Amino acid sequence: MSETRPGRDRAILVGFDFGQQGFPESLEELGQLALSAGIEPVATITGRRSRPDPALYAGKGKAEEISAAAKAHGANLVVFNHQLSPAQERNLNNALGARVVDRTALILDIFGQRAQSRAGKLQVELAQLEHASTRLVRSWTHLERQRGGHGMMGGMGETQLEIDRRLIGKRVKLLKDELRKLDRQRSVQRRARTRGGVFSASLVGYTNAGKSTLFNALTHAQSYAADQLFATLDTTSRKLYLGGFGQIVVSDTVGFIRELPHTLVEAFRATLEETIRADVLIHVVDSASPSRAEQVAEVNAVLAEIGASDVPQIMVWNKTDASGLEPGVERDEYGKISRVRLSARTGAGVELLRESLIEAASVRNAPPADAKNHEFQDPVADR
Numbered sequence: 584m585s586e587t588r589p590g591r592d593r594a595i596l597v598g599f600d601f602g603q604q605g606f607p608e609s610l611e612e613l614g615q616l617a618l619s620a621g622i623e624p625v626a627t628i629t630g631r632r633s634r635p636d637p638a639l640y641a642g643k644g645k646a647e648e649i650s651a652a653a654k655a656h657g658a659n660l661v662v663f664n665h666q667l668s669p670a671q672e673r674n675l676n677n678a679l680g681a682r683v684v685d686r687t688a689l690i691l692d693i694f695g696q697r698a699q700s701r702a703g704k705l706q707v708e709l710a711q712l713e714h715a716s717t718r719l720v721r722s723w724t725h726l727e728r729q730r731g732g733h734g735m736m737g738g739m740g741e742t743q744l745e746i747d748r749r750l751i752g753k754r755v756k757l758l759k760d761e762l763r764k765l766d767r768q769r770s771v772q773r774r775a776r777t778r779g780g781v782f783s784a785s786l787v788g789y790t791n792a793g794k795s796t797l798f799n800a801l802t803h804a805q806s807y808a809a810d811q812l813f814a815t816l817d818t819t820s821r822k823l824y825l826g827g828f829g830q831i832v833v834s835d836t837v838g839f840i841r842e843l844p845h846t847l848v849e850a851f852r853a854t855l856e857e858t859i860r861a862d863v864l865i866h867v868v869d870s871a872s873p874s875r876a877e878q879v880a881e882v883n884a885v886l887a888e889i890g891a892s893d894v895p896q897i898m899v900w901n902k903t904d905a906s907g908l909e910p911g912v913e914r915d916e917y918g919k920i921s922r923v924r925l926s927a928r929t930g931a932g933v934e935l936l937r938e939s940l941i942e943a944a945s946v947r948n949a950p951p952a953d954a955k956n957h958e959f960q961d962p963v964a965d966r
């Protein structure tokens with residue numbers, strides 16, 4: 584576990600208020616991200632700006648404040664709650680006397696620690712390589728200039744920069760090939776599943792919403808649930824027997840987060856796209872979170888990005904025990920269950936979700952409408 588890692592990194596958290604929505608929540612989330620990565624946040628420094636400084640992101644005075652705080656608290660790491668350009672990151676590294684990472688790098692680090700499956704590990708490495716390469720290439724450009732632009736090591740007239748670029752390029756290609764192979768295998772398994780006609784539901788939602796806890800409550804499985812962000816990385820599927828209907832398949836998936844690094848969405852596309860193929864998405868919301876509205880919007884934005892907007896959703900308002908909501912169901916204008924309020928932790932209302940899954944699965948398995956119209960009905964016998 585990351586908590587017991589010796590020599591834990593101590594970090595100063597830095598966040599700027601540009602007047603954006605949800606600033607305090609986003610900063611609080613950065614603290615959770617740091618803890619989830621096994622980093623100890625020792626102080627938080629905030630500032631207000633109209634726009635980032637091009638060179639340092641922070642202003643000069645603020646940079647000095649951060650540097651002083653790092654010294655005072657013995658912090659070896661400074662985590663910015665923003666995306667830094669490679670130049671800003673480099674300048675900050677020099678100015679602050681501590682290693683500087685941005686939000687994207689932090690999320691990539693957590694993903695790197697959590698990846699279990701072969702595909703997960705390859706996807707994370709690919710994302711990390713792509714995130715790092717923009718940075719490295721530019722600092723190398725700078726090195727190359729210092730060396731007069733002609734490598735002393737490249738016997739064949741190749742500069743070190745070219746050699747490294749070539750190596751990274753080679754590795755990226757290898758990873759992509761491997762991932763394509765795994766994806767082909769998956770699609771074979773997928774076809775087998777579809778042929779079997781098994782109804783499938785995927786749990787999606789913001790990280791920490793309680794997807795794994797609900798997955799366990801539904802399937803009596805032992806999926807890893809924890810009060811940390813991105814506890815789950817790999818998709819886990821289980822069969823679920825619904826009394827009165829039969830078997831369906833339920834999958835637990837990776838959580839989403841605001842500003843999900845684009846490199847990650849790209850790298851995880853194949854995994855995320857599994858969710859598109861579900862017959863229904865169980866969209867889990869933490870009803871006790873003050874940011875629930877933004878979280879729902881963020882999840883729907885990522886779903887749109889991977890082309891899953893059209894998959895029907897059952898919204899689950901989870902954690903009713905913490906938010907004070909009464910467990911229950913709400914129906915849309917067609918009488919279909921659209922929202923279930925429940926507590927995955929206490930189990931209150933989980934039965935209602937089972938019922939709504941039976942409802943959704945029965946609709947899909949029902950014969951098409953016009954087939955029903957052609958069914959023989961004997962008005963005489965019915966009389």
Ligand SMILES: Nc1nc2c(ncn2[C@@H]2O[C@H](COP(=O)(O)OP(=O)(O)OP(=O)(O)O)[C@@H](O)[C@H]2O)c(=O)[nH]1
Nearest residue numbers: 790791792793794795796809813814815838927928
């Ligand atoms: N009070 C309360 N807490 C809950 C409930 N469901 C889940 N939790 C807690 O919320 C935290 C996150 O739960 P998980 O099931 O790991 O959440 P997740 O959505 O799978 O999170 P990631 O895999 O990190 O994306 C844990 O501490 C759970 O115990 C609930 O109904 N009520």
Ligand SMILES: [Mg+2]
Nearest residue numbers: 794795814815
């Ligand atoms: Mg989980």
